[in-house]
Amino acid sequence: MAITVKTTGIDDAIKEAKDAEEFIPRTIKNVLTDVLVNDMLREAKINAKGRVLGRKSGRGTGNLAREIFHKVGETTTRIIGALFVDLTRVPYARIHEKGGNITPKRAKKLTIPLPGVQGFARDFNNTFIQKSKKGNLLIFQKLTGQDIRPLFALVDRVRIPRRPYLEPAIRKHKNKLQKELKKALNREG
Numbered sequence: 001m002a003i004t005v006k007t008t009g010i011d012d013a014i015k016e017a018k019d020a021e022e023f024i025p026r027t028i029k030n031v032l033t034d035v036l037v038n039d040m041l042r043e044a045k046i047n048a049k050g051r052v053l054g055r056k057s058g059r060g061t062g063n064l065a066r067e068i069f070h071k072v073g074e075t076t077t078r079i080i081g082a083l084f085v086d087l088t089r090v091p092y093a094r095i096h097e098k099g100g101n102i103t104p105k106r107a108k109k110l111t112i113p114l115p116g117v118q119g120f121a122r123d124f125n126n127t128f129i130q131k132s133k134k135g136n137l138l139i140f141q142k143l144t145g146q147d148i149r150p151l152f153a154l155v156d157r158v159r160i161p162r163r164p165y166l167e168p169a170i171r172k173h174k175n176k177l178q179k180e181l182k183k184a185l186n187r188e189g
Contacts, residue, residue, distance in 0.1 A: 024185065025079055029072050031180045032081040036070040039173040044068050044083055047165035064090050068166070083166050099162030109154040111139065117151050124151055 048065040067090045072081045085093040095102065104110050111121045121127065126142040137154035 025074060027184050028079045028181060029074065031184050032079065032177065033070075033072045035173055035177040035180055036072065036081050036083065039176060040083055040169045041068065041070050043169035043172060044166050047169060064093055064096070064165070067093070083170065085166070095160045097162070097164050097166055099160055101157045101159055103157045109137065109156060110158060111152040112155055112158065113152055114138075114150055121152050127151065129154065 045065040045068055048068060049062055064085070067086045068083060069086065070081070070083055072079070074080070085097075087093055102110065113119075121139050124139075124141050127139050128142065129137060129139055132138050132150075138150050139152040139154065140148045141151050143149055
């Protein structure tokens with residue numbers, strides 16, 4: 001006795017499954033790229049230019065903002081979106097995001113320029129080190145006559161406060177990313 005089973009529509013079901021397999025990652029990548037670039041990246045650059053880092057001085061070079069990038073990639077099991085900074089080009093980026101201490105690497109003290117002083121301590125002639133009235137070590141420059149000019153403070157370390165620019169941008173737009181993903185997947189699902 002033979003049993004014959006006739007299937008109809010199986011080819012269509014297989015094609016639909018393959019289309020969905022391609023559609024879902026493509027949709028996720030598109031939405032992720034859109035929110036990363038139009039919202040998170042834009043916000044992080046604004047933060048890096050002024051809201052967070054430029055607040056104290058009101059100015060900056062903009063180097064940090066120019067070195068914030070995005071990337072969307074895919075592994076066999078995940079689609080990953082990231083905002084990142086090229087630390088080889090702006091090595092100070094991490095300390096602004098996370099905060100921390102800066103200590104001297106090749107000297108006993110850090111030289112911190114006083115207001116109105118530009119350049120490095122080695123660029124100045126006729127200098128000497130002396131304690132200020134408050135007990136701080138300073139580098140002074142001998143000028144004409146008996147005049148002296150304070151140039152740099154000498155310190156053991158400098159504490160840089162945490163001033164995140166990436167994290168707030170991601171946090172601010174995380175819910176939008178989730179809503180946009182749900183909307184896009186439900187629309188086409």
